[in-house]
Amino acid sequence: MNAEIVAIGTELLLGFVVNSDTPFLGRVLAGVGIGCYTQVTVGDNPERLAEAIRTALNRADLVITCGGLGPTVDDITLETISAVTGRRLTLNRAILKKIRGRFAHLKIRMPNTNVRQAMIPEGAVVFPNEVGTAPGFLLTLSSSRKRGSRRIPAFAGMTHKRPKLLVALPGPPYELMPMVEKHLIPRLRRAVGKTVIASRTLKTTGLTESEVDAKVIDLLSLKGATTVGIYAHPSQVDLRITVKAPNASAAERQILRVESKIRRRLGNLIFGADEETLEAAVGEGLKKKRLTLGVAESCTGGLVQHRITEVPGASDYFLGGLVTYANALKKSALGVPTALLQKYGAVSPQVARAMAVGVRQMTGSKLGLAVTGIAGPTGGSKKKPVGLVYIALSHPAGAKVLRCQFSGDRSIVKFKASQTALDLIRRAVI
Amino acid sequence: MNAEIVAIGTELLLGFVVNSDTPFLGRVLAGVGIGCYTQVTVGDNPERLAEAIRTALNRADLVITCGGLGPTVDDITLETISAVTGRRLTLNRAILKKIRGRFAHLKIRMPNTNVRQAMIPEGAVVFPNEVGTAPGFLLTLSSSRKRGSRRIPAFAGMTHKRPKLLVALPGPPYELMPMVEKHLIPRLRRAVGKTVIASRTLKTTGLTESEVDAKVIDLLSLKGATTVGIYAHPSQVDLRITVKAPNASAAERQILRVESKIRRRLGNLIFGADEETLEAAVGEGLKKKRLTLGVAESCTGGLVQHRITEVPGASDYFLGGLVTYANALKKSALGVPTALLQKYGAVSPQVARAMAVGVRQMTGSKLGLAVTGIAGPTGGSKKKPVGLVYIALSHPAGAKVLRCQFSGDRSIVKFKASQTALDLIRRAVI
Missing domain, CATH: 3.40.980.10 (MoaB/Mog-like domain)
Structure with a gap:
């Protein structure tokens, strides 16, 4: 046909x-x-x-x-x-x-x-x-x-x-x-009828295309009934396995063979397969560990929370959060000390951590995520260029803070920051 | 040719x-x-x-x-x-x-x-x-x-x-x-030789495709050197004027002739042309009127604020806001009275209005926007079905509350609600 x-x-x-x-x-x-x-x-x-x-x-x-x-x-x-x-x-x-x-x-x-x-x-x-x-x-x-x-x-x-x-x-x-x-x-x-072409896409974040490529280069040159392709997106690299088989169960077996090879090499860099999203993986982890989340965003402007709430049933683990564009809000709503803002500036690991702690207190959540950075196109300086973003995750035992330097326009920087922020939560709850 | x-x-x-x-x-x-x-x-x-x-x-x-x-x-x-x-x-x-x-x-x-x-x-x-x-x-x-x-x-x-x-x-x-x-x-x-094809897209929101169609039906059947096409998106209908003319200035004149006809009929339902976005139109209006904005979102989960902050320079007028998924946050952060939540429920015009007033107080903004509704797929009832959304805009002289019933899946409902919310602000500031 x-x-x-x-x-x-x-x-x-x-x-x-x-x-x-x-x-x-x-x-x-x-x-x-x-x-x-x-x-x-x-x-x-x-x-x-x-x-x-x-x-x-x-x-x-x-x-x-x-x-x-x-x-x-x-x-x-x-x-x-x-x-x-x-x-x-x-x-x-x-x-x-x-x-x-x-x-x-x-x-x-x-x-x-x-x-x-x-x-x-x-x-x-x-x-x-x-x-x-x-x-x-x-x-x-x-x-x-x-x-x-x-x-x-x-x-x-x-x-x-x-x-x-x-x-x-x-x-x-x-x-x-x-x-x-x-x-x-x-x-x-x-x-x-019975000839089946099946495929599965494994989605990774945290590595560049060349880094993923280097780990699976032998699989990328497969020819014939089983092939593997590599596809890069902003802050995400996908590997697609495609097989041709006489029936669905043979196809599934062959996919699983290749999939398990890839999973052995990439481990938990893979956040999902096919239609699974990073935000859904975050939700799964939070639900499984019975944790709740609050989010405070500056440069991502609501995108992290928008993505989290794209998942049906997000209200089970997501309590809410803030978009603190104005510094005054960082102080009044999140309790970030004025001294911290003056000494280190709004885009700093210290303020990111204080925001993450503050949003936990404000929302009453177990985990608090905070993002602060410079999305551009203006607002950058030599010391703090456009694309510099700090991401903090606060939990009862402490906090983790990431420093990231993203490239791209305002939209891309926002997206890459949201991707890294979601992945920080995901890795904490798997 | x-x-x-x-x-x-x-x-x-x-x-x-x-x-x-x-x-x-x-x-x-x-x-x-x-x-x-x-x-x-x-x-x-x-x-x-x-x-x-x-x-x-x-x-x-x-x-x-x-x-x-x-x-x-x-x-x-x-x-x-x-x-x-x-x-x-x-x-x-x-x-x-x-x-x-x-x-x-x-x-x-x-x-x-x-x-x-x-x-x-x-x-x-x-x-x-x-x-x-x-x-x-x-x-x-x-x-x-x-x-x-x-x-x-x-x-x-x-x-x-x-x-x-x-x-x-x-x-x-x-x-x-x-x-x-x-x-x-x-x-x-x-x-x-010299022939030029030029086009302009006028973007509307607030009417269905059929309603826009009825207003410009004579223009849609134009044939020859000037044509008008109609294109529907979720909560948005575009009209594209395309002209063929001997040179660029004749093309521009002919586009303007048709554009002014369409604008006379659709007035401020048109929020922009070509690459202009609804969120940019909101920003223009707020800047021109020197107003500031705070946003409280429930069912849209951050999408309204994400769209507002896609516009470079949004920090000039957008102070920040909240995503209040949990009812406790609506009370503690926005001051929505417990009695109101108990009597009318979180998805009600009364709570939408109280959220809009509350976010103005919290952020210190002139305008406060609030969205509360049921994005689905669960959480609906006979009296309050999935897709029911209340949107409120509070300003120093009072408040306006819209009741909307949207169709589509969770993502589409979120998007349509964000579109209507942004348009409510836009119409208040033009």
Whole structure:
């Protein structure tokens, strides 16, 4: 089975919006063992979209379109798919009811244009949209017309005997991704049968790409059914194991073989696998050790707490904290002594430690984390340059303070500091 | 003149590497006034690449390939272009010397495989690579064979009379981008003449896509030299004006004409244009009115303060704030009365208001913002479902409290709440 992806949107052609749907779908297809040989992007133009879908249906068994299912006039995917496949658009009352329900829930009157989103090609299997209004759907196209029992027309453009699958998905990634996970992947797995491509990503923080590379260089040159790739992000290096195997359990065994080799070499530098996040690992550790956390942030401005609270159930261990941008707040809310601020300055190991102690007292938590530094672009000096950050973790038995020098713009410095701060907590609770 | 882009690389199809060349080239083409109607990605496979180049040459005047010019066996672009166009590959001694020079400079012996990168289709104009080894090139393909003076064969696949341009560029963005700026753009400008495509994005928040659509529906169906597109994001709807004009000042005038129409209809629902962010608009307003801000967050968990502190210079107006996940903190740090929490619950307009008042007192700020709600996935009830959020803004003359019901997962609810909270501040300070 092979697939082709057709992304739809003039904004993609113009390069104003980066297409993240297509790479996501590429990874999904690889994950279920379906080859994808061509990916196409066309604008909101019915003729060119029709041509792209026709061409794709001729050379691939599975065609996935993304985008153009919205309620506005430049959303042309429904009509175009209907024209190419000969399947009439019919009103799906269940979807209309769901769309109406969404608007009622939001206490907004549904505009008439949204009715269009409930018009679905006949014979389609509907993929409900849990996040937005536009549903997705799957059409099975066959060149042989079944007479009598079903009145769905044959697909005239088909040159092959085997039925083809046409899937239409909404463009916004936050709508497309959950729909793919919940509705498309299970169907693809069933359609593909037994050859499996599986992969696992091991995520590390604390080493540079070259340092990780040096530890696993022999594995990075593996060829054939098992490969390992290395991918660098800010303050994070991922290793991805990919295996091809006759079935899922053989794939899992082979992944585990390579994974355990990597884990022996990298140990607890690995904070998680696949979708596991650093903030979730922190949460796991805190829950397991029945510890609570309070956080005081200066230069990260709330990012550490934002990340901690991205984890469902964070309220079990995270009590709260402060963003102390003004020095006055460091004194009044955290009890950092004025003398300390005057002698060492706000960006110093002494103040970081005092903030961490102070936030424990203020929130009543067992652990107190504090971050103070210079995110830039201004505020740096020769002695304390932009990117200098102190991170302190206070606990009943004492405190640990890290001195870090990060590179990058304001956003990157904030992110790297949050990554290092979270990892400091993680290592304390594993 | 219209163009088609062919990106080459199996790693792009697999979604492990995000294709940034194609959106970059999309913006470049739009900037010089060349329409781009189709973009294709194929893997490192000679047959499929040949088919993609042939198809592109048939429907576009300009075809740009990116990738596959490296020294390894899976780099197949040179051979494929030679096969499709009938132009023989010939050794370009000037390029070979340059490649040798690069290796000598790095004190590395040049591998024999790199000689391949100096083999260029006959008749090509070479684009030197200042960063890496692989040069790019431009071929002018004509269907009429000039006999005698030049021995370049005609391009058999051509169905049009006009000569076509085929440009091959290296894949790594840091090699491609400077080559495009220095060598491709000037040539394209000369080929196109003076036409300019310019665009502006107006960003709104506070209305749904359908509501914005209804206000500008006549503009969305504009065709020809001026178009308006609509793009929905979580709690944000963008309108992009794109114009084609004979020169930059005519383009700017036409953009302003459409922009002022849109602004008359949407007024201060528009918070910014192009790269301007909502958090920057908040900062501008606070600075202009010389106001300071303190923030108390519950369900957004630090995200509002993180976004505010993404803006350089935020310390001029943002004093700091709290993340009060635990109710005890709402009482001890913000002075929210126990009676209020017991009577109305933490997620209530009364507590939101008390938090906003409390954070003003605690930070000494003029304005106090508070967010309290249920981000999910648990913690909801029939009376207070997941996604229910109260947002309060307290100022010396009183307070405003919003009740919001957001849909989506935990992350989306947090983001939408932060967006609405920032917009509440923005509207108070414009």
